[in-house]
Amino acid sequence: MQRKIRFAKTLSTVGHPLILGNIYVIGMSFHKMETTPAIWVSGLTLILVTVPIIWHNLRKMKNGKYSNFDVSDHDQRKSFYPFAIALFVLLSVLFYFLPIPESVTYQTLNFLLMLVLMAGINISLKASLHAGIAFYIALSLTQIHVILGLILFLLAIAISWSRKVSGRHSMAELIVGGSVGVIFGTISLFIL
Numbered sequence: 004m005q006r007k008i009r010f011a012k013t014l015s016t017v018g019h020p021l022i023l024g025n026i027y028v029i030g031m032s033f034h035k036m037e038t039t040p041a042i043w044v045s046g047l048t049l050i051l052v053t054v055p056i057i058w059h060n061l062r063k064m065k066n067g068k069y070s071n072f073d074v075s076d077h078d079q080r081k082s083f084y085p086f087a088i089a090l091f092v093l094l095s096v097l098f099y100f101l102p103i104p105e106s107v108t109y110q111t112l113n114f115l116l117m118l119v120l121m122a123g124i125n126i127s128l129k130a131s132l133h134a135g136i137a138f139y140i141a142l143s144l145t146q147i148h149v150i151l152g153l154i155l156f157l158l159a160i161a162i163s164w165s166r167k168v169s170g171r172h173s174m175a176e177l178i179v180g181g182s183v184g185v186i187f188g189t190i191s192l193f194i195l
Contacts, residue, residue, distance in 0.1 A: 011168035018162030019073070020136040021053055027140045032107075034147060040103040047097060052090045059086055075171045077129040084122035091115040109194045114139070117187040124179060131172045131180030134163040138181045142188025159184070 016022070028048045032041035063069035063082070070076050074083045095115055098108040117139065124130045137159035145152030163181055166172040172180070 008168060011165040014161055014165040015169055018133055018137055020132050021056060023140060024136055025053055036104060043101055044103055044107055047094060051094050055090055056087060080125050080129060084125060088118050088122060091118060106194050110191055113187055113190055113194060117183060120183055128179055129176050130183060131166055131177045133166050134177050134180035135184035137162045138184030139188040142185060143191040146192050
């Protein structure tokens, strides 16, 4: 049983939205764009989203306002979402004005809308961001390679399992989070 929980926690860490999300952004950027815009998109995402979220969550944990880095407490997430949404609004505005493909701005807006919906859902249910983002990425990757998308889809299921086993989410929270990820991941396929 201990081994199962350790494995689930490791898988949950590997599938953390900040890790999986950055791998996705960097990979997609360099796959779909020339080097200079790919560096801009990847760099700005790391500097304006990832680093501030890491700093924010660690600071809140140090102050005792967050019980863990994942912000797994339903009430604590209420202060996380506005912060994350503001970062993605800033990123979207910058992408709009930079010489990068319009599709990047639209993809960022699509992801932003997913975050806004997840924040709205969080009023009554703590939908899983791990599951939502993993399924979003899995579906989005099918536009590059179907097999890669299917592998990531299986990983998304495994990440969801890990969140249940580690006691971070209920089945309802995983189903809702995963479903939101599937919906917005499907929308991402139509943004060229």
